[in-house]
Amino acid sequence: xxxxxxxxxxxxxxxxxxxxxxxxxxxxxxxxxxxxxxxxxxxxxxxxxxxxxxxxxxxxxxxxxxxxxxxxxxxxxxxxxxxxxxxxxxxxxxxxxxxxxxxxxxxxxxxxxxxxxxx
Numbered sequence: 001x002x003x004x005x006x007x008x009x010x011x012x013x014x015x016x017x018x019x020x021x022x023x024x025x026x027x028x029x030x031x032x033x034x035x036x037x038x039x040x041x042x043x044x045x046x047x048x049x050x051x052x053x054x055x056x057x058x059x060x061x062x063x064x065x066x067x068x069x070x071x072x073x074x075x076x077x078x079x080x081x082x083x084x085x086x087x088x089x090x091x092x093x094x095x096x097x098x099x100x101x102x103x104x105x106x107x108x109x110x111x112x113x114x115x116x117x118x119x
Contacts, residue, residue, distance in 0.1 A: 015051070017058040022071040023048060032061075035070040043072060 023030050029047055036042040051060030065071065 009052070011054075012052070012060060015054075016061045016065060016067060017054060018061055018065065018071050019073050020053065020057045020059045022073045023050065023059060032065060033072040034065065035072075 018032065022032050024032070030050055031045045032048050033043040034046050036044055046064045048064030049062040051062045053059050
């Protein structure tokens with residue numbers, strides 16, 4: 001026997017939310033690419049911990065991002081592949097610092113803290 005249920009909840013005050021498509025789920029962790037303000041055109045992968053999923057395709061971020069961070073919302077899969085490839089090449093060359101390279105076709109979006117009472 002099966003049932004379908006809708007659970008209605010209240011908005012979490014001051015929640016930090018991003019579009020769901022900004023989060024890559026690798027199966028073992030979730031990450032988001034964040035624009036590096038000190039190095040325009042460079043992006044850093046950040047591990048994030050997800051909270052609840054809201055209406056409109058947004059997801060709550062419990063840790064890993066800060067209000068105002070710019071996250072990639074489109075093309076981040078290409079950045080993930082590129083950063084893994086670059087990291088592997090650097091390891092082969094014994095490089096010390098991981099590189100982050102922007103991928104063509106990426107879009108940025110700021111994290112959005114929700115206002116109290118807002119969905």
